[in-house]
Amino acid sequence: MFSIGDFAALGRVSVRMLRHYDSIGLIRPARVDQFSGYRFYTAAQLTLLNRVLALKDLGFTLQQVQTLIDEKVDVGELRGMLRLRRAQLAEEMAAGTARLALVDARLRMIETEGHMNTGDVILKTVPPVRVAELSAPASSYDGPDISEALTPLYPQLIERMESQGVTMTGPPMAYYLPAPKGPGDESITVHAAFPITGEVPADPGFAVVDLPGIERAATLLHHGPMSEAFRTGQAIARWIDDSGYQTVGTGFAREIYLDCPMDDLSKWITEMQVAVTPGT
Incomplete structure (x- = not known):
């Protein structure tokens, strides 16, 4: 099982959203600790989460979503609804393009329910690495919030590294850390990084960080x-559950951008790494 924080991270939604869904009876935790009150979820509940988010993307209210879920809307009906929404979005402003891609991705997730392939998940040790990095705040771990904060950091970092004669020695990467300012705050810090070696001049305009290795990733x-990283995150979540492991720390994935052609996002290849430990 996963804590509410880990489940939110692996499902790419906010903890606040999951708590609200629990309060209205939309997605109940699989278990609530009777002493601490902590909520716990299973990877199998990602199926319900996918349906809820897909219906929300169609514009249904949560009350309407609850009714449709209770009526057990099947994949065929959802497919028809999503395709209708696709046609509507295609006629809207360019800002709707990102949301359209998300609808398509949720549809693909729903259509693979019950036979999601997790056979390509590899458990390995990730060595420590020294990186040059820039960081920025994001209001949550939701995809659009991350993209808005993270994307501008890479060209800034490249420019500052070049001005200092610092050369990257590996592909770009990103990692995330919680940065709450108080109870209920889901803000995070996004870190854009490049692996480096050797000496770095004083005050280079970026941070130099020794990222610890991951014993089991x-x-x-x-x-x-x-924008569709939740597909891979959920496949990892199912593998973790099926293999008897549990997440370590925040549950946020470390991302290694192996191939990133800027003219075709569909050809991106990114390795996602989630720290795990054998379950107890």
Whole structure:
């Protein structure tokens, strides 16, 4: 099982959203600790989460979503609804393009329910690495919030590294850390990084960080734009559950951008790494 924080991270939604869904009876935790009150979820509940988010993307209210879920809308009906929404989005402003891609991705997730392939997940040790990095705040781990904060950091970092004569020695990467300002705050810090070696001049305009290694990382290659990274995150979650492991720390994935052609996001290849430990 996963804590509410880990389940939110692996499902790419917010903890606040999951708590609200619990309060209205939309997605109940699989177990609630009777002493601490902590909520726990299973990877199998990602199926319900996918349906809820797909219906929300169609524009249904949560009350309407609850009714449709209770009526057990099947994949065929959802497919028809999503295709109708696709046609509507195609006629809207360019800002709707990102949301359209997300609808398509949720549809693909729903259509693979029951036979999601997790056989390509590799458990491996990730060595420590020294990186040059820039960081920025994001209001949550939701995809659009991450992209808005993270994307501008890479060209800034490249420019500052070049001005200092610092050369990258590996592919770009990203990692995430919680940065709550108070109870209920889901803000995070996004870190854009490049592996480096050797000496770095004083005050280079970026941070130099020694990232610790990961003793056991469940890793899987994500193919396509990072707006659809939840597909790979959920495949890793199912593997973790099926293999008797549990996440370590925040549950946020470390992302290694192996191939990133800027003219075609569909051809991106990203390795996602989630720290795990054998379950107790």
